Amino acid sequence: xxxxxxxxxxxxxxxxxxxxxxxxxxxxxxxxxxxxxxxxxxxxxxxxxxxxxxxxxxxxxxxxxxxxxxxxxxxxxxxxxxxxxxxxxxxxxxxxxxxxxxxxxxxxxxxxxxxxxxxxxx
Numbered sequence: 001x002x003x004x005x006x007x008x009x010x011x012x013x014x015x016x017x018x019x020x021x022x023x024x025x026x027x028x029x030x031x032x033x034x035x036x037x038x039x040x041x042x043x044x045x046x047x048x049x050x051x052x053x054x055x056x057x058x059x060x061x062x063x064x065x066x067x068x069x070x071x072x073x074x075x076x077x078x079x080x081x082x083x084x085x086x087x088x089x090x091x092x093x094x095x096x097x098x099x100x101x102x103x104x105x106x107x108x109x110x111x112x113x114x115x116x117x118x119x120x121x122x
Contacts (some may be wrong), residue, residue, distance in 0.1 A: 001029040002090075003058065005069045005079075005090065017092060019117035024090065025065040035071040044074075051078035058087055066090055068119065079120045089118040 002025045006012050010018060022028040036050060039089045058064055066088040069076055078090045094114040102108050 001025055001027060001031055001063045002065055003031050003033045003061075003067045005033045005035055005054075005067055006071060007035050007068075013114045018118055020116070021068060021090075024088070026079065027065075029063075037070040037073050047074055048078060051082060052076055054079055055082035056076075058083065060089075068076070068092065069122075077113070084122065089122045091122065093117045093120055 002020060002021050004021070009032050010021075011032075013021075020028065021030050025112055036054075038047070038050075042050075064087055067079075068090045069084065070091050081088050094116050097113045097115060099111050099113075100108055100110075
């Protein structure tokens with residue numbers, strides 16, 4: 001099982017991303033786990049405690065093959081730090097394709113499309 005700990009549910013992933021994540025798992029199971037809301041006023045100690053709790057919870061799962069974790073930088077760093085060497089942690093690498101267009105009033109609009117390329121292990 002791979003846990004998706006991001007703000008992007010598996011149901012909204014490109015097929016290539018889902019297939020790549022399934023290959024990281026022995027059973028091909030992908031499970032969404034919502035990324036926690038991190039209050040910017042949270043103390044470092046509270047952030048440490050939150051990351052510790054998540055790490056402990058994940059380490060208690062016998063069928064866990066890895067965690068895709070992306071979100072608030074401090075929490076992500078701490079969780080990966082606590083899990084490193086115990087449970088593999090991954091992040092998605094995407095290519096951003098930006099297009100610009102100008103409407104009839106001269107306003108420019110940029111559109112970014114992110115296309116999944118691969119997972120990398122932290």
